[in-house]
Amino acid sequence: MLKDRLKNNSMEKNNFNIIIVGIGGQGLITLLSIIDEAAFVEGYDIRSSELHGLSQREGSVEIHVRFGEKVYSPLVHDGQADLIVGLEILEGLRAVNRAGKQTEFLIDGYYSPFIGSLRKEEILENINKIPRDKLHLVEAVDICKKELGNEVVSGIYLLGYAVNKKLIPLKRESVLQAIKNIIPEKYLELNIKAFELANYDK
Amino acid sequence: MNKNSKILLGNEAIVKGALSAGVSFVSGYPGCPAAEIGDEFGKIAKENGVYAEWSTNEKVALEAAIGASFSGLKSLVNMKSFGINVCADSLLPLAYTGTKAGMVIVVADDPSCWSSAQTEQDSRAYAYLSHIPVLEPSDPQECYDFAKLGFEISEKFNTPVILRTTTRVAHQRAVVDFDPTSNIQHQTPNFVKNPHQFCTMPPRVLEMKKELLEKIKKIRQFVEKSSTNKVSLKKSSGSLGIVTSGVSYLHTLEAIKELGLSISVLKLGFFYPLPEKMIADFIKDKKKILVVEELDPYLEKEIKRIAKDVNPKLQVFGKNLLPEIGELDSEKIALALAKITGKKFSCQSGISLQLGKLEIPKRYPKLCQGCPHLYILSVIKKFAPDAIIGGDIGCYMIAGYPPHNIQDYLFSMGASLGIGHGIKKATNQKVITLMGDGTFFHAGIPALINTVYNKSNPLVVVLDNRITAMTGHQNNPGTGKTGMAEDTTELRIEEIAKACGVKHIKVLDPINMQELEETIKDFLSKEEVSLIVCKRICALLAKRQAKE
Numbered sequence: 020m021l022k023d024r025l026k027n028n029s030m031e032k033n034n035f036n037i038i039i040v041g042i043g044g045q046g047l048i049t050l051l052s053i054i055d056e057a058a059f060v061e062g063y064d065i066r067s068s069e070l071h072g073l074s075q076r077e078g079s080v081e082i083h084v085r086f087g088e089k090v091y092s093p094l095v096h097d098g099q100a101d102l103i104v105g106l107e108i109l110e111g112l113r114a115v116n117r118a119g120k121q122t123e124f125l126i127d128g129y130y131s132p133f134i135g136s137l138r139k140e141e142i143l144e145n146i147n148k149i150p151r152d153k154l155h156l157v158e159a160v161d162i163c164k165k166e167l168g169n170e171v172v173s174g175i176y177l178l179g180y181a182v183n184k185k186l187i188p189l190k191r192e193s194v195l196q197a198i199k200n201i202i203p204e205k206y207l208e209l210n211i212k213a214f215e216l217a218n219y220d221k
Numbered sequence: 222m223n224k225n226s227k228i229l230l231g232n233e234a235i236v237k238g239a240l241s242a243g244v245s246f247v248s249g250y251p252g253c254p255a256a257e258i259g260d261e262f263g264k265i266a267k268e269n270g271v272y273a274e275w276s277t278n279e280k281v282a283l284e285a286a287i288g289a290s291f292s293g294l295k296s297l298v299n300m301k302s303f304g305i306n307v308c309a310d311s312l313l314p315l316a317y318t319g320t321k322a323g324m325v326i327v328v329a330d331d332p333s334c335w336s337s338a339q340t341e342q343d344s345r346a347y348a349y350l351s352h353i354p355v356l357e358p359s360d361p362q363e364c365y366d367f368a369k370l371g372f373e374i375s376e377k378f379n380t381p382v383i384l385r386t387t388t389r390v391a392h393q394r395a396v397v398d399f400d401p402t403s404n405i406q407h408q409t410p411n412f413v414k415n416p417h418q419f420c421t422m423p424p425r426v427l428e429m430k431k432e433l434l435e436k437i438k439k440i441r442q443f444v445e446k447s448s449t450n451k452v453s454l455k456k457s458s459g460s461l462g463i464v465t466s467g468v469s470y471l472h473t474l475e476a477i478k479e480l481g482l483s484i485s486v487l488k489l490g491f492f493y494p495l496p497e498k499m500i501a502d503f504i505k506d507k508k509k510i511l512v513v514e515e516l517d518p519y520l521e522k523e524i525k526r527i528a529k530d531v532n533p534k535l536q537v538f539g540k541n542l543l544p545e546i547g548e549l550d551s552e553k554i555a556l557a558l559a560k561i562t563g564k565k566f567s568c569q570s571g572i573s574l575q576l577g578k579l580e581i582p583k584r585y586p587k588l589c590q591g592c593p594h595l596y597i598l599s600v601i602k603k604f605a606p607d608a609i610i611g612g613d614i615g616c617y618m619i620a621g622y623p624p625h626n627i628q629d630y631l632f633s634m635g636a637s638l639g640i641g642h643g644i645k646k647a648t649n650q651k652v653i654t655l656m657g658d659g660t661f662f663h664a665g666i667p668a669l670i671n672t673v674y675n676k677s678n679p680l681v682v683v684l685d686n687r688i689t690a691m692t693g694h695q696n697n698p699g700t701g702k703t704g705m706a707e708d709t710t711e712l713r714i715e716e717i718a719k720a721c722g723v724k725h726i727k728v729l730d731p732i733n734m735q736e737l738e739e740t741i742k743d744f745l746s747k748e749e750v751s752l753i754v755c756k757r758i759c760a761l762l763a764k765r766q767a768k769e
Contacts, residue, residue: 043586055228055394065228066360066471067394072253072336072692076616078586092475093360093393093468096552113581134624135582145579 034087035188036095040114041106041174042131043080049201050104050174051082056197057189058086068093079110081117102186106159106174107131108142115149123153123186125177129160129170155184163213172213179217191218224398231391232257234361235327235384238368239297240269240402242323245410246289247273248282250663251692252301253336254391255329259299260693263704270407275695275704278634278663279304283311283326290320290381291419292412295372299327302342303633305383307664309347314421315381316351317429319436321418322408323375325368326353329386332515332548336388338618339633341546343516344385348493352433354440355383355492356449357467361395363449367490370449378440385492387515389468389548441494449490450499459484460508461561464500464524466492468549469513475551480564495523501531509561512539515549585622591760592616594684596731598625601653601682604738605745608651608680609644611637613665615657616691617684628655635664638672638681645677651745652679659689659697661714666721672750673722680744681723681752683714684731686759694762718752725751732757 037054041047048069058065063086070080083095098119104126105111111126118124126146130139146156157180159173175198181187182194194214202210229237235258239247247266249259262273272289276282279300286296298308305312305328312326328344331337348355354374358367364386371382421429444450453474465473466489477484487503489495504510504524512521521539528535542557543549559566588595594617601610602625612618612628613636621628630640637654645652656665661683672679689695696702701711715728725747727740737755744751 042584044589052228052394059228059396065395068389069392069394070335070388071256071392076586076589076619076691077584079584090395091478092472092551093389093395094472094550096550099552109581109584133582133584133587136584137582 034085034090035102036100037084037102037104037187038081038095038100038114038117039084039104039106040079040081040110042110043077045106046171046174047080047082047106050178051084052201053175053178053194053197054084054187054189055086056200057194060193060196061189063087064090066090066093079113081114102181104174104177104181106177108139108146109137112142112146115145123155124149125155125157125181125186127159127173127177128156129158129173155180155186157217162216166216167209167212169209172210175210175213176217179214183218225401226396226398228394229361229365229397230257231358231361231364231386231393233261234364234397234399235368235386236261236265237397237399237402238365239325239372240271240405241365241400242369242372243295243405243407244297244372245271245294245407246286246296247271247299248276248285248296249299250276250279250282250304251689251695252304252329253692254331254386254388255299255301255304255327256692256695258297258327259704260695263706266705269402269405273704275689275697277698279307280311283308283315286324287311287315287320289410290322290324292410293322293408294410295323295408297325297327300329302328302330302337302344303339304328305344305347306342307634309350312347312353312381313351316353317421317426317433318419319379319433320375320381321379323372324381325371325375325384326381327384327386329388329391330516331388333388338614338631341516343519345492345519346517347383352437353381353383354494355385356490357385357492358390358490359466359468359470359488360390360393361397363490364390365397365399367449374440374443377443378436380436380440387468387548393468437494441497444491444494445496445498447491447496450488450496451490452485452487452503454483454485461511462487462503462507462509463511463513464489464503464520465513466490466520467515469515469554472549472551472554473513476555476558479551479555480558480562480566482558482562482564484558489520492519497527500524500527504528504535505531507532507535509536509538511542511557511561512537513543513549513554513557514539516545518545586619587622588616588619589760591763593686593731593755593757593760594619596734597655597682597684597737597755598627600731600734600737600741602627604741605651605653608653608745609641611641611652611654611679613637613654613656613660615660615684617655617657620655633664634660635668638665638668638679641679642668642672642675642677645672645679646675653741653745654679654681656681656683657690658683658685658687658699658714659695662698662712666717669718669723669750669752670721676749678747678750680741681718681750683752683754685714685754685756686762687756688759688762690759690762694759694765714754715752718754723752724749726754727752728754728756730757731755
């Protein structure tokens with residue numbers, strides 16, 4: 020599957036590179052751990068890099084996941100991402116400068132403004148400059164709130180979407196296994212539901 | 222023995238490595254990016270027959286471990302970069318006395334200051350100051366292996382060993398092969414009196430220095446043979462070579478791969494002492510060497526020095542092509558290599574959205590919804606607009622970000638008050654210092670005593686949110702729980718202040734904003750130092766406790 024995906028890539032390489040952006044507290048590290056684990060389940064080499072501490076307090080957070088035959092650096096440099104996942108729309112826009120020609124965008128339309136922030140219309144206008152075939156704008160927070168009564172799993176919903184649309188070269192079964200390995204028992208059902216919610220044509 | 226294999230964070234791998242080496246005693250002070258080490262030990266200590274504590278500060282943490290080591294227990298000390306400054310006073314004599322049972326000191330630097338105020342410190346310099354061996358892992362597997370090796374070297378040479386990580390090592394996840402940790406034998410503790418080794422008094426102290434320098438010579442021989450220093454792509458006969466260490470090694474391999482080059486790389490696991498013969502062998506036939514290291518150019522200087530003897534014509538590149546500020550990545554290294562080799566490298570950045578003119582405003586970290594500090598900052602901003610506000614280390618340094626913007630200086634743990642006292646002695650201006658409960662216990666008390674003793678009158682506001690919050694909710698002497706969640710004496714900040722001689726003390730809940738406002742107005746007019754304890758639990762912790 021990875022090889023198929025990589026065939027479509029303009030770059031000659033054997034790794035899949037993801038940048039995840041969002042706001043501290045949105046569950047970015049849980050999402051990263053699940054992707055790491057799923058890639059591990061599939062037998063890939065993995066490296067990822069995350070941030071803790073002050074940046075977690077609702078500031079911008081950017082974390083990196085890389086998997087493939089052999090991964091060296093834990094960081095995805097500018098232009099190297101195959102997929103950018105944005106858990107908030109302004110943070111998604113911020114990451115545009117990190118993208119390359121091959122980069123696909125999976126961005127939550129969820130908008131968390133702050134003093135001095137751009138207006139949502141302004142953000143949308145710029146987000147929509149991303150080539151149509153590369154942009155997936157999804158209302159993950161809204162859907163999770165409505166369907167599950169809990170927005171904290173919006174990242175897991177996006178992961179389900181990415182697997183379903185083959186934006187990420189991981190099998191549904193491996194990600195489900197990873198969710199079971201990573202998520203504590205009492206939140207497991209909620210997370211599986213969030214994942215399956217976006218996985219409509221199973 | 223069967224190997225286990227699992228994805229681990231660098232810090233988790235250090236815990237596993239230390240357990241496997243038979244660590245019995247763990248102490249430290251929480252700081253990013255090291256805090257998960259102490260957190261994890263707090264959880265698993267008992268079941269593994271280990272003692273673990275969060276100490277009051279890094280100096281006390283190191284001293285506790287020294288006591289354990291002298292009593293025959295293997296110990297691990299964990300701290301962030303600045304922690305080594307705090308414990309340096311005891312670290313240097315420890316090199317002279319040496320350890321008895323093995324000791325590894327983890328120091329986690331933070332290039333790019335992702336979660337650090339203060340400075341972008343390169344703690345490797347302490348190797349020169351202290352003559353303590355320094356190991357630099359580059360990924361979680363090496364975190365595990367080097368933690369074990371650190372104990373081995375420490376036991377073999379009776380020296381403490383520093384395991385120096387950085388954010389991208391400590392907070393890197395990768396697959397780690399590790400041994401099962403069941404049936405680990407712990408030593409039986411016993412302090413055997415030996416003032417000859419444990420007292421650094423003159424005239425013996427100079428004798429000890431001589432012994433230390435001789436010990437380092439022996440360790441240097443060991444290091445020359447250590448497989449932690451390795452040459453990859455040996456067969457590459459090119460005239461260019463790379464010397465690197467830590468996570469820069471991984472970025473370097475990535476850059477070489479992207480450029481499609483074949484370059485021989487010397488990867489150093491030891492920063493101190495350096496395998497000088499190995500380096501000399503590596504550089505003697507080369508025309509050019511690129512030194513890839515983050516922050517300060519220590520390796521570069523050493524390599525230039527060694528080259529003078531073995532290859533004076535060698536061109537050494539380093540900080541002339543790579544930044545001294547901020548962390549490295551493979552792109553920066555590829556650009557440097559492109560310059561040296563003449564190879565073309567352009568990163569495929571930008572899908573040309575014409576975002577050119579669009580400035581995306583910075584999203585600063587902010588205080589959580591319901592955070593008790595919010596009340597305090599807003600009252601101070603409104604009712605003491607002229608006061609000089611001294612900031613300190615904790616979540617509340619967000620006072621320096623918009624929309625608060627009320628922090629006039631920020632230094633190090635406890636410095637809000639130390640500096641505040643100086644301003645009060647120098648001027649007649651009003652000074653309010655903001656300090657959290659953890660910071661008060663860590664370094665605030667000596668500064669408080671100084672203000673009382675030397676008669677100045679800043680207003681000390683202690684933001685007591687009942688936990689050390691910023692680094693991930695660690696217990697401290699004010700919470701009534703230890704690092705292993707055992708019950709203990711709950712120290713009261715107001716009682717300590719009283720014992721320090723502070724005459725005007727008030728304890729209040731900051732959501733009573735009127736009471737806070739009146740107290741601030743009243744206390745700002747006092748002739749002597751005054752102190753308000755704003756006591757209310759961290760909102761995030763309260764939410765978490767309600768869930769459980």
